[in-house]
Amino acid sequence: MVYIGIDLGGTSVKVGLVDENGKILAKESCPTLVERGAEPVINDMANLSLKVIEKAGYTLDDVKAIGIGLPGIQDPRTGRVPFCTNLRWFDVDVIGVMKKIIDKPIFIGNDATVAGLAESVAGVSAGVSHSVFLTLGTGVGGGVVIDGKVWSGVNGVGSELGHMITVLDGEECTCGNKGCWERYASATAIIRMGRAAAKDHPECAIYKEVNGDLDLVTAKTVIDAAKAGDEIAVKVFDNYVYHLCAGLVNIINFMDPEVIVLGGGVSHAGQFLLDAIRAKLPSMIFYKTMPYARIELAVLGNDAGIIGAAMLGK
Amino acid sequence: MVYIGIDLGGTSVKVGLVDENGKILAKESCPTLVERGAEPVINDMANLSLKVIEKAGYTLDDVKAIGIGLPGIQDPRTGRVPFCTNLRWFDVDVIGVMKKIIDKPIFIGNDATVAGLAESVAGVSAGVSHSVFLTLGTGVGGGVVIDGKVWSGVNGVGSELGHMITVLDGEECTCGNKGCWERYASATAIIRMGRAAAKDHPECAIYKEVNGDLDLVTAKTVIDAAKAGDEIAVKVFDNYVYHLCAGLVNIINFMDPEVIVLGGGVSHAGQFLLDAIRAKLPSMIFYKTMPYARIELAVLGNDAGIIGAAMLGK
Numbered sequence: 071m072v073y074i075g076i077d078l079g080g081t082s083v084k085v086g087l088v089d090e091n092g093k094i095l096a097k098e099s100c101p102t103l104v105e106r107g108a109e110p111v112i113n114d115m116a117n118l119s120l121k122v123i124e125k126a127g128y129t130l131d132d133v134k135a136i137g138i139g140l141p142g143i144q145d146p147r148t149g150r151v152p153f154c155t156n157l158r159w160f161d162v163d164v165i166g167v168m169k170k171i172i173d174k175p176i177f178i179g180n181d182a183t184v185a186g187l188a189e190s191v192a193g194v195s196a197g198v199s200h201s202v203f204l205t206l207g208t209g210v211g212g213g214v215v216i217d218g219k220v221w222s223g224v225n226g227v228g229s230e231l232g233h234m235i236t237v238l239d240g241e242e243c244t245c246g247n248k249g250c251w252e253r254y255a256s257a258t259a260i261i262r263m264g265r266a267a268a269k270d271h272p273e274c275a276i277y278k279e280v281n282g283d284l285d286l287v288t289a290k291t292v293i294d295a296a297k298a299g300d301e302i303a304v305k306v307f308d309n310y311v312y313h314l315c316a317g318l319v320n321i322i323n324f325m326d327p328e329v330i331v332l333g334g335g336v337s338h339a340g341q342f343l344l345d346a347i348r349a350k351l352p353s354m355i356f357y358k359t360m361p362y363a364r365i366e367l368a369v370l371g372n373d374a375g376i377i378g379a380a381m382l383g384k
Numbered sequence: 385m386v387y388i389g390i391d392l393g394g395t396s397v398k399v400g401l402v403d404e405n406g407k408i409l410a411k412e413s414c415p416t417l418v419e420r421g422a423e424p425v426i427n428d429m430a431n432l433s434l435k436v437i438e439k440a441g442y443t444l445d446d447v448k449a450i451g452i453g454l455p456g457i458q459d460p461r462t463g464r465v466p467f468c469t470n471l472r473w474f475d476v477d478v479i480g481v482m483k484k485i486i487d488k489p490i491f492i493g494n495d496a497t498v499a500g501l502a503e504s505v506a507g508v509s510a511g512v513s514h515s516v517f518l519t520l521g522t523g524v525g526g527g528v529v530i531d532g533k534v535w536s537g538v539n540g541v542g543s544e545l546g547h548m549i550t551v552l553d554g555e556e557c558t559c560g561n562k563g564c565w566e567r568y569a570s571a572t573a574i575i576r577m578g579r580a581a582a583k584d585h586p587e588c589a590i591y592k593e594v595n596g597d598l599d600l601v602t603a604k605t606v607i608d609a610a611k612a613g614d615e616i617a618v619k620v621f622d623n624y625v626y627h628l629c630a631g632l633v634n635i636i637n638f639m640d641p642e643v644i645v646l647g648g649g650v651s652h653a654g655q656f657l658l659d660a661i662r663a664k665l666p667s668m669i670f671y672k673t674m675p676y677a678r679i680e681l682a683v684l685g686n687d688a689g690i691i692g693a694a695m696l697g698k
Contacts, residue, residue, distance in 0.1 A: 145674070152674065200538050214638075216530065223640020224514050227671045230637040235630045238551045245670050247633070316549045319561070323544040324528075324638055326537020356559050357541045360459070360466065 071134035072126075074119045074174075075380025078140040079181070080104060080156040083111065085118035086373075087126045087133075088380035092192025094373060096126035108162045116171035135175040135383025138164065139184035139375050146226045151178065177382035181205075183220045183229055184378030185333055185368070186213020191381045193370040195329040202327045203368070204231060205334035209244075210252035210317075213378075214325070220382065232256070236316045251320075254313035257289040257335045263306045264292035275300035293339045311346045318347070319354045322362050333368030340367060385448035386440075388433045388488075389694025392454040393495070394418060394470040397425065399432035400687075401440045401447075402694035406506030408687060410440035422476045430485035449489040449697025452478065453498035453689050460540045465492065491696035495519075497534045497543055498692030499647060499682070500527020505695045507684040509643040516641045517682070518545060519648035523558075524566035524631075527692075528639070534696065546570070550630045565634075568627035571603040571649045577620045578606035589614035607653045625660045632661070633668045636676050647682030654681060 072095065077084040079102065086097035098118045102111055115138070123130060142154030151162045165176045179187070186203025195201040195215075203213035212231025214221040222228050232252030233245050240249030241262075253259060265284045268276040275295035280286035295303030321330060337343065347365050355362055370377060386409065391398040393416065400411040412432045416425055429452070437444060456468030465476045479490045493501070500509075500517025509515040509529075517527035526545025528535040536542050546566030547559050554563030555576075567573055579598045582590040589609035594600035609617030632644060651657065661679050669676055684691060 143671070143674075153671070212638075221639075224642045224677070225640055225675045227636065227674050227676060228638060228640030230670050233637045233670050234548070234634040235550050236552050238554075238627065238630050240552075247668055313552065316552050320548040320634065321638075322541065323547045324526075324542060324635075325535075326539055326542030328538045354561055356544050356547050357457070357467070360457075360541050361539045362541060363538070 072128055072132050073134055073380035073383050074122070074136040075376040075378070076115050076119070076136065076138040077181070077375030077379055078102070078111070078115065078138060078157070079375070080141065083114055083118065084376055085115065085122055086376035086380065087122040087128065088377055090384060092188065092377045092381060094376060095128075096122040097376060098122050098125070102157070104157050108157070108159050108164070109167055111157070112164055112167040113171065116168050119172055130172070130174070133174055135177060136168070136172065137177045137179065137184070137379035137382030139179050139181045139379035141181050143180055143222070143226045144178040146222075146224075175383060179220055179379065179382050180211070180213070180222065180229065181375060182211025183213035183222060184382060185370070185374040186215055186331065186378065187220050187381050188370050188374040188378030189331045189333070189368055190215045190218065192377055193331070193374065194366045194368060195331050198328045200325070200327045201329045201331060202231070202321050202325065202363075203331045203333060206255060206314075206332060206336035207257055207334035209258070210256050211334070231317065231321065234317060234320055236313065236320065251313070251317040255310070255317055259313070260289040260292050260306070260310050260336065261287055263309060264289075264303070267302050267306045271302045274302035276303050276306075289336055290338075293336075293342070297342055307346065311343075311350050315347060315350045315354050318351060318365065319356075323356055327363050330363045330365050331368050332365065333374065337367050386442055386446050387448055387694035387697050388436070388450040389690040389692070390429050390433070390450065390452045391495070391689030391693055392416070392425070392429065392452060392471070393689075394455065397428055397432065398690055399429065399436055400690035400694065401436040401442065402691055404698060406502065406691045406695060408690060409442075410436040411690060412436050412439070416471070418471050422471070422473050422478070423481055425471070426478055426481040427485065430482050433486055444486070444488070447488055449491060450482070450486065451491045451493065451498065451693035451696030453493050453495045453693035453696075455495050457494055457536070457540045458492040460536075460538075489697060493534055493693065493696050494525070494527070494536065494543065495689060496525025497527040497536060498696060499684070499688040500529055500645065500692065501534050501695050502684050502688040502692030503645045503647070503682055504529045504532065505698075506691055507645070507688065508680045508682060509645050512642045514639070514641045515643045515645060516545070516635050516639065516677075517645045517647060520569060520628075520646060520650035521571055521648035523572070524570050525648070545631065545635065548631060548634055550627065550634065565627075565631040569624070569631055573627070574603040574606050574620070574624050574650065575601055577623060578603075578617070581616050581620045585616045588616035590617050590620075603650055604652075607650075607656070611656050621660065625657075625664050629661060629664045629668050632665060632679065633670075637670055641677050644677045644679050645682050646679065647688065651681050
């Protein structure tokens with residue numbers, strides 16, 4: 071049997087036909103065009119599904135299920151999507167609309183969650199039963215895999231790891247609380263901390279790299295300057311890693327998974343990031359002499375969304 | 385079949401014979417006498433087990449398994465107990481010693497974890513598959529139940545919920561980190577905050593209750609003064625509840641369980657505590673319009689340790 075995996079984002083809809091080992095057999099995509107509203111987007115998702123089946127030389131009978139990863143959640147009581155904020159979708163019957171075109175079992179998961187599932191099927195955590203996946207991007211997304219299955223909680227509101235509070239009364243978060251982890255562990259946080267440091271230290275490499283135009287500072291600017299050994303950038307990066315480790319410790323002290331996988335923009339810092347985490351984390355671990363989760367970098371990149379969505383139906 | 389449940393603490397060893405519904409059929413106890421070292425204590429555990437079987441009119445053949453709840457963890461690789469700090473046990477082969485006297489399957493769990501299991505079998509969360517139990521005492525202990533089974537993690541170091549960091553760089557914790565949740569959500573935290581407030585406000589009810597001897601302030605002193613409406617005590621209690629809710633939000637945003645059960649000394653504040661949590665928590669929840677975990681008080685009290693330990697073998 072084969073599986074359809076759909077990676078629905080604010081920019082594009084990506085659809086793939088995937089085998090049971092997580093290998094993509096064919097893929098197609100189209101722009102999302104959010105302003106169209108939900109139904110035309112869902113129709114495109116269905117039609118691209120039919121297209122990839124044909125492209126790979128299969129028929130609808132070969133397809134066991136369809137999985138959709140989206141920047142929102144599914145309400146387990148109704149099967150509907152109550153929120154998909156980036157797409158401006160509220161209470162959308164994604165499955166109902168889709169089934170008018172393709173009548174197959176349809177599963178829905180959060181985008182970070184399905185990316186985590188992908189890594190646990192065909193990526194760096196392949197074969198691992200219990201893992202946590204993190205996207206370190208604009209925010210921090212979380213994917214929790216328990217016993218090889220995605221864990222979205224009893225009400226579908228779990229695995230929002232970026233909204234663990236690690237600095238109560240700290241930076242204001244979009245969620246209304248103050249001090250959520252993602253305010254300190256996202257790419258956005260590196261940028262904020264990098265800009266503040268560069269403003270105070272015009273002699274630093276971050277400031278020089280953007281010729282004083284601090285709006286141009288990206289996470290990469292800060293990380294590259296830290297890699298090059300710039301003292302101020304190293305301080306910013308070390309502080310970022312400290313905050314990142316606080317949340318990793320929380321994950322370990324709560325769930326004690328086998329692997330924690332880092333994805334998203336910041337993970338492109340690669341070995342430099344891993345080395346810094348692996349140097350800092352041991353001092354913060356509760357049971358100092360016991361083994362704890364391996365920290366690894368995601369390997370599937372952009373295909374994780376398609377693969378993980380497809381694996382929802384496995 | 386029936387089960388032996390052993391609640392091993394720093395003060396006493398309590399042993400019960402328990403049926404499959406979590407009902408205690410007979411119980412016995414003896415002082416732990418920590419200074420004896422591990423082996424005599426384990427021998428007492430085994431002998432009391434034989435005694436409760438006889439007392440309840442059963443034979444060893446009726447016993448399916450023995451469960452032990454202790455203030456430490458089990459290493460899942462070796463089956464041994466690497467730490468049981470209050471008892472000054474390090475790397476003890478509890479199962480090996482016990483089996484010399486009773487050759488039955490033996491399971492070991494953390495004391496907070498088994499108390500959570502007890503509540504999910506025979507207490508307030510009975511019949512609930514996914515729950516979190518918290519002991520709000522000297523520290524904050526955590527018990528995670530997933531799919532009706534205790535979750536101690538891949539390496540046995542999970543469910544240490546009191547050591548989630550909620551106030552990074554905050555109060556120093558015994559674990560070496562700063563700002564662990566238990567520094568703000570335990571009975572110890574109420575006492576610390578109550579003493580500090582009373583020192584600054586000798587006109588408050590907390591100060592008056594102890595005639596200015598702040599060493600006498602307990603969590604109950606503060607909570608009773610808050611219940612009576614004393615302005616300073618209410619402020620301390622509200623701040624405590626705020627910190628408690630920060631950790632509850634983290635649990636909800638991570639695991640999204642069906643129920644979170646509050647046990648331990650602070651939970652004796654009862655409905656007053658529940659009302660305060662239920663008033664504060666909704667404003668801190670991420671998905672404001674979705675259902676989330678019920679917050680409930682533990683009901684099993686001192687028997688939870690025996691019942692939960694017994695249920696480890698079910």
